[in-house]
Amino acid sequence: MDIDAIHKALANPVRRQILAWLREPEVFFADQQHPLSLGVCAGLIDRRCGLSQSTVSAHLATLQKAGLIVSYRVGQWNYFKRDEATIQAFLDHMNTGL
Secondary structure, X not given: OOHHHHHHHHOOHHHHHHHHHHHOHHHHOOOOOOOHHHOEEHHHHHHHHOXXXXXXXXXXXXXXXXXXXXXXXXXXXXXXXXXXXXHHHHHHHHHHHO
C-alpha cells in the first residue's frame, strides 16, 4: 500500500466524489445496463462528473494507481469499482499510524 499515492489521490474533491459514488453504485448508477457487480462503466462516471472524458480518465488512473479502485475490461468498455480491502487497510493505518 502506497500511503503517499493514496493521500495524493484523496487530495482532489472530484476523486473523493467518484469514490463516494462507487461506494453505492446502485444509487448513483442504477441506469447501467450491465450488472453493477462488474463495476461502473467509465462512460457513466464521465457523464455524472460533467467533465471531459480525458479529465475523468486521468482521475480514474490516479485512483487506480493508488490502489483505491480496480478496473475490468469487458469488450470495449472499462468498468471500475472500489478496492475495499485497500481502502480498509488505509483507514486502519490512519487510525493506528498517527
